[in-house]
Amino acid sequence: MKLLLTLAALGLVGSVWSGDSRECLPHSRPWQARLHNGGSQICSGALISEWWIVTSFMCAPMSTGTTASLGEHDLGTEEGTEQHISIAEVIHHSPYRSPLHSLSMLRLSRPAQINQYVKPIPLPSQCPRPGDICSVSGWGSTVPNQYESPGLLKCLRVPIVDDRFCESTFPEFIYWSLGMVCAGSATTDNCLGDGGAVLECNGQLQGVQWFDHGCYDPSDPSVYTKLCMYNKWINEVMDRYTPFDTTPSPFTTPLL
Structure with missing residues (x-):
């Protein structure tokens, strides 16, 4: 009963969760993005605003036609929660060859619709510590x-x-x-x-x-x-490259 109430609170009633210890509770990571080209799985990234995804340098698209899928859990079925949005722009942190940096920002061609299945994750307010x-x-x-x-x-x-x-x-x-x-x-x-x-x-x-x-x-x-x-660099990129004539979603979560 407690699990059912938890799923209902998360809007997950109707979803099937296998209980596999390595499987995420469905839609418990609403910032997770899947980056793919032609339907094949390539990489993951994190939604940090309605316009932007961050990922590693090796995962950044090198050609046109890359799509970011948001609101995904089971790649084997359309769950009705997905948003498939093409990537419009790629910004690499420079110098971007290992071992110096590995970070890229991807601007979506249109803003993600923020809801219970698709939400940005806040940037860090402090660095992680050993043992966390x-x-x-x-x-x-x-x-x-x-x-x-x-x-x-x-x-x-x-x-x-x-x-x-x-x-x-x-x-x-x-x-x-x-x-x-x-x-x-x-x-x-x-x-x-x-x-x-x-x-x-x-x-x-x-x-x-x-x-x-x-x-x-x-x-x-x-x-x-x-x-x-990289907080400063990420915010500078968003300030410089985000389209000016946008209407923010009323559900957008402020970044830290």
Whole structure:
């Protein structure tokens, strides 16, 4: 009964939740965006305003025809909650080659309609600290060294890991950057093979996946772009590139 009441409060009555420990409660991550071209799953990103999505550099569209799908959970069916919006503009943080930065902003061709299934996530008001328990979400494989066909949105609980320990697990060809934050440990599920997978801590956006190290060795933390370092740049991009003649949605959540 308590679960039914919770689902009703979230507007999820009628949805089927498998109860899989790695599956997100349907539509509990209304900021999650799927970036795809021609129907195939490419990457994830996070909606931060009705016009903008942030994702990793490797996930940014390199050609026209990329669509952002919002309000998704089960990729195998149209649930009636989706909004499919083409990408109009891509802004990369520069210099944007690893190991310096991995962050891109995608402007939608029209504003997302904000509702219970599609909502932006606030930018971080502070940086995450080692030991903080966060959530990472995406549609990629959760089985190390194995491909899984994308289906239901997955959520993993992961701890933020100390920078020095994380750096010590890097292969020789990857170097540490102050723009990185790491999460995951050998005692938790630590594989989500979805570029741009979203790291959320206490309701705030703290990262987008940079390297999915936990999918190659479950004892290694995965690496995320440390979004708290980029608040100023993100807001400057939105101020400069967002279309001027817009009518804000009455449901838009202010960013922190």
